[in-house]
Amino acid sequence: MGQRDEQAGGLRAVARDAVRQRLADVAMDLFAEHGFETVTVEQIAERAGVSARTVHRYFPAKEDMVIGMLEANGGFVRDELLARPVDESVLLSLRAAYMALVGRGPHDEQRVRTAMRLLSSTPSLRARNVEKHLVWAELLTPIVAERLDGDDATLRARVLVEASLSAFQLSMITWADDPTERTRAELLDIAFRDLVR
Known part of the structure; x- marks a missing residue:
């Protein structure tokens, strides 16, 4: 693997971590406003501007966000x-x-x-x-x-x-x-x- 491939892999990991953190932050804000049990993955996705499928890719279960x-x-x-x-x-x-x-x-x-x-x-x-x-x-x-x-x-x-x-x-x-x-x-x-x- 060349240096360029390693750098691209590193940048992808940083981007993945940033998306994961953004989704967790949005979820925590919604949980604080409405309670854990009442907030849906679809609401988290809508607030974050992504699909529910994207949320599930980063967090298989809602509990994982906390x-x-x-x-x-x-x-x-x-x-x-x-x-x-x-x-x-x-x-x-x-x-x-x-x-x-x-x-x-x-x-x-x-x-x-x-x-x-x-x-x-x-x-x-x-x-x-x-x-x-x-x-x-x-x-x-x-x-x-x-x-x-x-x-x-x-x-x-x-x-x-x-x-x-x-x-x-x-x-x-x-x-x-x-x-x-x-x-x-x-x-x-x-x-x-x-x-x-």
């Missing part, structure tokens, strides 16, 4: 965890990895809040979020297990990872409706406070 942006973050958290010092407390390392994720930008705060509200209030999204949670756990558990001494490292690692994922998830759901408008980082710190003592 959860899709979150699933990909698992690899980022894994890489951040791998970059932490191996002699650091596992929970401190996990907190730092999640902290890096919430500090990463740019992101549209309002759309992220909408996504978190939908995840906590829509049964089909809650189910997909559990699947995402399991994928993240599979990514993180082997790394944590390698850092633990003694017997039953895998079981102990799974417990630590699951506890950290719950703390992360609950802090983000709390942030979505926090009347005091604390930041995601502040709430994440609070969620981990008793775990890292």
Whole structure:
């Protein structure tokens, strides 16, 4: 493959990502206005100026428009965890990895809040979020297990990872409706406070 073919492939990927992001943004705005259950793929397509078939090409299910942006973050958290010092407390390392994720930008705060509200209030999204949670756990558990001494490292690692994922998830759901408008980082710190003592 020549350099021109590689550049064209790279540009196609950028264009694909831009279309995917645009469709997700339109969908999130409609979900915020009308609720997840009542918005149809056809309405999303019409608002975005594309066909319903195009929407389905990028998002096989409506739930993917909300959860899709979150699933990909698992690899980022894994890489951040791998970059932490191996002699650091596992929970401190996990907190730092999640902290890096919430500090990463740019992101549209309002759309992220909408996504978190939908995840906590829509049964089909809650189910997909559990699947995402399991994928993240599979990514993180082997790394944590390698850092633990003694017997039953895998079981102990799974417990630590699951506890950290719950703390992360609950802090983000709390942030979505926090009347005091604390930041995601502040709430994440609070969620981990008793775990890292």
